[in-house]
Amino acid sequence: MIYQGVYRTPSLWCRLHSTYVRKMRYLFELKEDDGICRQAQNSGTFYLFHNLSPFLKKVGSKYLAPQISVAEMKSMLGKFRQNEQMIEDSVLIGCSDECMAYFALDLGSLEKSVIESELRGLFTELRKAFFQLDGKDAPLLSSAQALLRWHDTHQYCSKTGQPTQKNLAGSKRVCHTNGIIYYPQMSPVVITLVSDGSRCLLARQASFPKGMYSALAGFCDVGETLEETVRREVAEEVGLEVESLWYSASQHWPFPNSSLMIACHAMVQPQQSKISVNKLELEAAGWFSLEEIMEALGREPKPLKQEDGSFSLWLPPKWAIAHQLIQEWVKLQASSPA
Ligand SMILES: NC(=O)C1=CN([C@@H]2O[C@H](COP(=O)(O)OP(=O)(O)OC[C@H]3O[C@@H](n4cnc5c(N)ncnc54)[C@H](O)[C@@H]3O)[C@@H](O)[C@H]2O)C=CC1
Numbered sequence: 333m334i335y336q337g338v339y340r341t342p343s344l345w346c347r348l349h350s351t352y353v354r355k356m357r358y359l360f361e362l363k364e365d366d367g368i369c370r371q372a373q374n375s376g377t378f379y380l381f382h383n384l385s386p387f388l389k390k391v392g393s394k395y396l397a398p399q400i401s402v403a404e405m406k407s408m409l410g411k412f413r414q415n416e417q418m419i420e421d422s423v424l425i426g427c428s429d430e431c432m433a434y435f436a437l438d439l440g441s442l443e444k445s446v447i448e449s450e451l452r453g454l455f456t457e458l459r460k461a462f463f464q465l466d467g468k469d470a471p472l473l474s475s476a477q478a479l480l481r482w483h484d485t486h487q488y489c490s491k492t493g494q495p496t497q498k499n500l501a502g503s504k505r506v507c508h509t510n511g512i513i514y515y516p517q518m519s520p521v522v523i524t525l526v527s528d529g530s531r532c533l534l535a536r537q538a539s540f541p542k543g544m545y546s547a548l549a550g551f552c553d554v555g556e557t558l559e560e561t562v563r564r565e566v567a568e569e570v571g572l573e574v575e576s577l578w579y580s581a582s583q584h585w586p587f588p589n590s591s592l593m594i595a596c597h598a599m600v601q602p603q604q605s606k607i608s609v610n611k612l613e614l615e616a617a618g619w620f621s622l623e624e625i626m627e628a629l630g631r632e633p634k635p636l637k638q639e640d641g642s643f644s645l646w647l648p649p650k651w652a653i654a655h656q657l658i659q660e661w662v663k664l665q666a667s668s669p670a
Pocket residue numbers: 519521523546547548549550551552585587588589591593613648652653654655
């Protein structure tokens with residue numbers, strides 16, 4: 333449903349609804365109407381990227397993501413003798429409570445060092461900065477990078493081979509030869525913390541940092557329900573049969589591409605808890621007691637070498653949804669009768 337007429341002026345709109353509702357309806361309008369989105373681009377702010385690395389400023393141990401005004405954008409594009417039209421290559425990624433739109437723009441075609449000195453910051457690999465970003469910036473930059481990457485890899489229609497065009501907000505791409513509309517994709521991934529009632533099962537891939545273990549994870553196959561993916565991945569990766577499972581939470585995970593992590597807890601029978609690790613997928617997997625987990629939660633999330641050369645167990649940082657699953661399991665253990 334497109335809101336015509338009275339809603340044409342976002343400021344009036346912004347007085348008619350509760351904050352969250354009016355923000356969602358305003359963003360919907362920008363995605364549906366290029367004219368309104370163009371107006372928003374002329375009063376919005378921009379998060380800059382350079383070949384998918386966001387522009388950040390380091391303040392102490394934190395990274396901040398500066399929002400560039402449209403005036404600064406236009407003056408900078410002027411210095412590069414770039415047409416202001418380049419602003420239209422941006423994608424909509426959100427808006428403020430006052431309905432000021434946020435856009436992300438990748439300036440990969442311009443000289444990185446010149447922009448960095450002009451704006452006094454650095455284009456930094458998102459994976460490196462991710463855990464030092466503050467609250468609202470991490471999810472914003474995560475979805476911005478995923479959206480910019482999607483546009484960059486969907487320039488052509490996979491049916492006709494013709495170039496596709498993005499709408500101004502960047503919420504879709506269209507092949508005007510045959511009218512196919514492409515929408516940005518996320519790959520659903522289940523991440524499961526398996527328990528046998530008194531222990532939890534953690535695993536590691538060879539690519540994980542030394543000593544780090546996490547919950548089991550796996551992409552959904554086409555046509556699978558989430559429950560089927562949980563059961564299949566646990567059987568595939570550690571050879572166990574899930575008895576019961578329940579949903580916990582979800583998280584957008586931009587690495588290496590755009591995944592939607594769907595976190596679940598799963599139970600297996602204590603008498604059927606002998607792990608058989610699928611070495612094609614995992615380097616190791618094991619059962620960990622509440623004491624071992626509590627001790628690991630008390631440690632810094634980084635490799636800790638022991639005298640014998642082995643590495644102590646450490647767990648994903650608190651921003652990773654695997655950490656949330658582990659904390660929930662600890663709470664459950666603490667609250668359930670011995
Ligand atoms: N946020 C977190 O706490 C964690 C996130 N992850 C993420 O979850 C994702 C899945 O974990 P894995 O154990 O590697 O998955 P997985 O157990 O499904 O193994 C990867 C397999 O999935 C296939 N695959 C790759 N991309 C795919 C896609 N888009 N759709 C369907 N299949 C695909 C690959 O060919 C590979 O064989 C990874 O991207 C990883 O970064 C993994 C663990 C913790």
